[in-house]
Amino acid sequence: MNDRSDKRGPSTRAVHAGVPAAVQGDPVVTPLVSSATFYNDPGTAEGLKYARYGNTPNHEVLAAKLAALEGSDAAIVLGSGMAAISLTLLAFAGSGDHVLASRQLYGGTLELLTTELPRLGIGVDFVDMDGRWSEALRPNTRLLYTEIPVNPTLRVPDLRPLGAIGREHGIPLIVDATFATPINCRPLEHGVDVVIHSGTKYLGGHTDLVAGVVAGPEAVIDEVALKRKRFGPAADAHMLWLLERGIKTLAIRVERQNRTALALARWLADHTAVDAVHYPGLEGHPDHQVARELMDGFGGMLSFVVKGGDGAALDVMRRFELIAVAPSLGGVESLASMPRYTSHAGLDADERRRLGIDDGFIRLSVGIEDEADLRADLEAALG
Ligand SMILES: *Cc1c(COP(=O)(O)O)cnc(C)c1O
Numbered sequence: 597m598n599d600r601s602d603k604r605g606p607s608t609r610a611v612h613a614g615v616p617a618a619v620q621g622d623p624v625v626t627p628l629v630s631s632a633t634f635y636n637d638p639g640t641a642e643g644l645k646y647a648r649y650g651n652t653p654n655h656e657v658l659a660a661k662l663a664a665l666e667g668s669d670a671a672i673v674l675g676s677g678m679a680a681i682s683l684t685l686l687a688f689a690g691s692g693d694h695v696l697a698s699r700q701l702y703g704g705t706l707e708l709l710t711t712e713l714p715r716l717g718i719g720v721d722f723v724d725m726d727g728r729w730s731e732a733l734r735p736n737t738r739l740l741y742t743e744i745p746v747n748p749t750l751r752v753p754d755l756r757p758l759g760a761i762g763r764e765h766g767i768p769l770i771v772d773a774t775f776a777t778p779i780n781c782r783p784l785e786h787g788v789d790v791v792i793h794s795g796t797k798y799l800g801g802h803t804d805l806v807a808g809v810v811a812g813p814e815a816v817i818d819e820v821a822l823k824r825k826r827f828g829p830a831a832d833a834h835m836l837w838l839l840e841r842g843i844k845t846l847a848i849r850v851e852r853q854n855r856t857a858l859a860l861a862r863w864l865a866d867h868t869a870v871d872a873v874h875y876p877g878l879e880g881h882p883d884h885q886v887a888r889e890l891m892d893g894f895g896g897m898l899s900f901v902v903k904g905g906d907g908a909a910l911d912v913m914r915r916f917e918l919i920a921v922a923p924s925l926g927g928v929e930s931l932a933s934m935p936r937y938t939s940h941a942g943l944d945a946d947e948r949r950r951l952g953i954d955d956g957f958i959r960l961s962v963g964i965e966d967e968a969d970l971r972a973d974l975e976a977a978l979g
Pocket residue numbers: 676677678679702704705743747772774775793794795796797806807808
């Protein structure tokens with residue numbers, strides 16, 4: 597699917613990759629083809645086109661664009677990030693198998709791993725951020741799973757030794773790179789086998805769609821496609837069209853968000869009302885060096901801990917005027933949330949602290965607004 601001779605830069609790929617060669621009179625923008633089914637030859641089962649199979653015009657353009665951005669052989673778009681994660685897990689693991697995952701993960705992924713997988717007979721073990729993966733391997737371990745950067749503490753796992761462990765044992769390393777985007781990190785360049793995104797976030801970029809992406813080797817994507825056909829979380833044409841449109845501006849949005857987030861992180865680190873700032877671009881971040889080696893930008897997500905605990909943090913959240921209080925991330929508008937009430941609400945206080953989510957923890961998704969306006973809103977809210 598991917599044209600590996602495509603040596604153009606990421607901004608150019610975001611705009612042009614995947615789009616078929618045009619002739620005079622063709623539309624410049626991929627038309628939205630909302631037909632659920634397509635005419636076919638009555639005498640053959642070959643080449644049947646149907647929206648749930650993903651062989652529609654909007655899906656094919658977008659999948660090729662995403663493969664080009666990740667540098668993968670192939671890619672697939674699914675109905676949500678959780679669909680991408682669950683179908684990828686099911687593509688590799690079944691009853692009697694074992695999954696080894698980072699303990700620091702998106703709350704929805706943690707929930708999937710701890711509730712649904714055991715019901716399917718799949719064992720799951722977790723490894724702490726600085727833990728030893730090779731010691732937790734079992735003979736029936738079928739995959740290693742982590743995120744980059746990790747939600748919501750923005751730790752950055754070194755993917756290279758993890759990939760090496762996987763290769764040594766013939767086990768794929770799967771990484772959810774939603775927070776990084778292919779502009780800031782292409783995990784396949786660092787020994788990762790399969791990369792996943794919630795397209796709902798930066799790829800879509802406008803907080804108006806729900807989507808998931810898997811990119812990797814052709815055989816893996818074919819298996820995920822088979823799971824999509826059987827379990828059903830397909831992408832609809834309107835979402836695909838919006839997602840293609842959103843991705844065209846991915847590079848410029850992410851570059852702006854990288855810049856503003858770094859400036860705000862530095863400013864917050866010196867603020868007297870703030871106890872701690874978690875941002876991989878800060879020299880004091882525990883994974884700063886790893887982030888410099890794996891990432892082209894440090895991302896638009898930052899977290900900070902307000903002095904005075906959850907009560908003080910709630911006061912800050914209620915005083916935001918420009919920054920919207922809402923879950924989700926990666927859109928053009930800045931959003932703030934407290935993980936204890938959103939993505940990590942299912943955990944008790946001890947579990948949260950173990951993950952590094954201290955009382956007073958606020959997660960900020962930096963949008964594309966002017967830095968000075970965001971700083972002013974933070975300043976007013978922090979009092
Ligand atoms: C939001 C998110 C998901 C889930 O994606 P949906 O599109 O909401 O299903 C998975 N991983 C990460 C890191 C996320 O931020």
